[in-house]
Amino acid sequence: MTLRLYDFLDSGNGYKVRLALTQLGHRFELVEVDIMTGATRTPDFLALNPNGRIPTLVLEDGVVLSESDAILFYLAEGTPLLPDSRLDRARVLQWMFFEQYNHEPSIAVARFWTKHLEMNALQQELLPQKQEQGYAALGVMEGHLAGRDFFVADRYTIADIALYAYTHVADEGGFDLGGFPAIRAWLDRVAAQPEHIPITKSDF
Amino acid sequence: MTLRLYDFLDSGNGYKVRLALTQLGHRFELVEVDIMTGATRTPDFLALNPNGRIPTLVLEDGVVLSESDAILFYLAEGTPLLPDSRLDRARVLQWMFFEQYNHEPSIAVARFWTKHLEMNALQQELLPQKQEQGYAALGVMEGHLAGRDFFVADRYTIADIALYAYTHVADEGGFDLGGFPAIRAWLDRVAAQPEHIPITKSDF
Numbered sequence: 001m002t003l004r005l006y007d008f009l010d011s012g013n014g015y016k017v018r019l020a021l022t023q024l025g026h027r028f029e030l031v032e033v034d035i036m037t038g039a040t041r042t043p044d045f046l047a048l049n050p051n052g053r054i055p056t057l058v059l060e061d062g063v064v065l066s067e068s069d070a071i072l073f074y075l076a077e078g079t080p081l082l083p084d085s086r087l088d089r090a091r092v093l094q095w096m097f098f099e100q101y102n103h104e105p106s107i108a109v110a111r112f113w114t115k116h117l118e119m120n121a122l123q124q125e126l127l128p129q130k131q132e133q134g135y136a137a138l139g140v141m142e143g144h145l146a147g148r149d150f151f152v153a154d155r156y157t158i159a160d161i162a163l164y165a166y167t168h169v170a171d172e173g174g175f176d177l178g179g180f181p182a183i184r185a186w187l188d189r190v191a192a193q194p195e196h197i198p199i200t201k202s203d204f
Numbered sequence: 205m206t207l208r209l210y211d212f213l214d215s216g217n218g219y220k221v222r223l224a225l226t227q228l229g230h231r232f233e234l235v236e237v238d239i240m241t242g243a244t245r246t247p248d249f250l251a252l253n254p255n256g257r258i259p260t261l262v263l264e265d266g267v268v269l270s271e272s273d274a275i276l277f278y279l280a281e282g283t284p285l286l287p288d289s290r291l292d293r294a295r296v297l298q299w300m301f302f303e304q305y306n307h308e309p310s311i312a313v314a315r316f317w318t319k320h321l322e323m324n325a326l327q328q329e330l331l332p333q334k335q336e337q338g339y340a341a342l343g344v345m346e347g348h349l350a351g352r353d354f355f356v357a358d359r360y361t362i363a364d365i366a367l368y369a370y371t372h373v374a375d376e377g378g379f380d381l382g383g384f385p386a387i388r389a390w391l392d393r394v395a396a397q398p399e400h401i402p403i404t405k406s407d408f
Contacts, residue, residue, distance in 0.1 A: 051302060051344050065294055067301035074294035090269055090278035093297075097271035098255060100305050125326060140255050 004058040006048070008035045012108055012165035013068040014055040015114035015199040019161055020075050022204075030204045036116065037079040069096040072158040081161070083153045091152045095170075098140070104128045106133035108166040111173030131174065138180055141167070145182035149189060156193050164190045169199065206328070207232035210252070214238045214320075215274040216369035218259040218310055219403040223365055224279050226408075230363045234408045240320065240368035272369075273300040276362040287357045295356045299363040302344070312370040315377030335378060342347040342384055345371070349386035353393060360397050368394045373403065 003021070005028050008013035021028050033039045033054055040052045049056040051068045051115060058067045065071050073093070076082035110130040115121050119127070141163065144151065151159040168187050169179060177184055190196070207225070208372055209232050211218035225232050237258055244256045253260040253270045259334045260270045269275050277297070278288035287293060290353065314334040318322050323331070348355065355363040372391050374381060394400070 023355070038301055050347050051306065063291065065298060067298040067305075069298035070294050073297050074290065075294070077290050082223050086278065086281050087267065090274050093274035093277050094269060094271045095338075097274050097301075100301055101308075104305075105309065122329060143254050155262075159342065 004031060005029070006031045006045070006058070007054050007198070008033055009052060009202055010028040011035070012169065012199065013104070016068045016158075016161050016165045017055045017057060017071050017203070019131070019165075019197055020072050020081065020158060022197050024081065025194065025195075026076055027073070027107060028204055030202065032202075055118060055193050068164050069100060069158075072096070072162060076158045077198065081156070081158050082126055083155075083157060085153075088153045092157055092159045095151050099162045099200045102133065102140070103137040104166060106130045106137060107170050107173055107175060109173075110134055110175070111166065111169060112137055114174055115172050120153075134170070134173065137165075138170070138175065138177070142180045142182050145186050148182075150186070156190065159185075160190050164196070165199075208235060208262040209233070210235045210237050210249070210262070211258050212237055213404070213406055215239070215258060215401065216373065217308070219401050220272045220362075220369045221259045221261060221275050221279075222405070222408070223369075223401055224285065224362060226277050226401050227397065228279055228283055229399075230279070232408055233264075234406065236406075249375065273304060273366050274364075276366060280362045283293055283303075284380065285360070285362050287359075287361060289357075292357045296361055296363045298365045299355050302341070303366045306337065306344070307341040307367065308370060310341060311374050311379060312335045313377075314338055314379070315373060316372065318378055318379070319376050338374070338377065338379055342374070342379065342381070342387060344369070346384045346386050349390050354390070360394065364390075364394050 002025055005016065005017060007030060009032060033045065035054060039045065040054060046052055051066060053066060053072065055068050056064060057071050058064050065074055072083065082092060110127060113123050113127065150156050151163065164187065167183065193197055207230055211222065211234060213236060231398060239258060243249060244258060250256055252268055256269060257270060259272050259275065260268060261275050262268050269278060277286065286296060304380065312333060317327050317331065352358050355367065368391065371387065
């Protein structure tokens with residue numbers, strides 16, 4: 001049995017896992033799940049992942065892992081995508097928790113609402129807050145990347161993959177990266193890594 | 205130089221770190237920072253942690269770590285609080301990312317608004333959504349804990365610490381744990397661990 005990834009193609013969280021699997025040379029089966037029609041909330045899917053979310057990865061022996069950044073950590077252990085030192089590993093996790101707490105809930109959510117939904121009144125009221133929080137997260141990233149090529153340990157790691165996923169499509173959420181030159185240069189460095197794939201690639 | 209923890213006593217995120225430091229036998233200096241008066245947004249604090257948040261831990265050599273669950277992982281590496289197996293470590297992280305993405309933004313935020321703020325109109329409008337999302341997170345936890353003593357690897361780990369922090373004070377956010385017997389039994393097991401401390405302990 002090969003690795004099986006349950007995923008929604010336009011999800012940056014899913015893209016992180018597709019990108020890492022590809023760059024680490026893993027073959028996998030992509031099972032597309034339409035989150036727009038409730039396919040992650042069916043009894044069958046909830047039996048797989050009780051939290052009802054993609055990406056969900058089923059390992060060769062049937063073990064199920066969820067949470068994109070936990071999957072990245074699992075895949076990257078023992079590879080160049082995760083540093084060996086205890087401190088650098090903590091720093092990688094620090095940026096991944098920043099990504100899930102500060103970056104994704106603002107930038108990815110603003111993008112999802114803008115791109116995939118007819119926003120309701122509450123979402124329209126919240127959008128400026130999402131924009132403000134998203135720009136604050138981008139500001140923290142810009143400050144860190146000034147004078148650095150990558151987020152941790154001077155090399156490309158899963159911290160870069162985690163933050164690249166929604167930053168490189170932030171414009172789709174209404175974010176203008178014009179004022180963030182260090183981020184733009186870093187996006188180019190990430191996209192230039194060997195075996196890089198776009199978020200739209202669907203044949204695996 | 206000893207470990208120095210910048211923290212706000214009522215923060216569950218901070219409490220996670222205080223609890224782990226205590227149970228691992230580390231001495232540390234607690235520097236209380238009043239998040240209610242903007243003390244995490246001063247130039248001095250932002251020089252320490254550009255994301256302007258507690259808990260922030262300064263290590264013996266002056267290195268700064270932030271993000272509560274990344275700090276937990278750093279402290280727990282090589283101790284009984286973090287399993288050795290790659291899969292169990294990924295499962296610990298899976299629950300910690302669940303905590304920061306699903307649990308904290310609903311349960312902790314509802315508690316913070318209820319306990320520390322005069323809610324504005326938008327927060328009052330959002331509170332029912334926070335309640336619904338919080339109960340959904342508690343439902344996922346309850347299902348997982350039915351028949352299990354702890355979240356991962358049949359033993360007390362940092363996944364339990366991370367989820368205990370805001371679950372044990374969920375009532376302060378208006379959550380009723382009456383319908384969650386497995387969670388209540390697990391809360392008792394966590395509180396019975398050696399060297400357990402309450403969230404209110406301030407002398408270290």
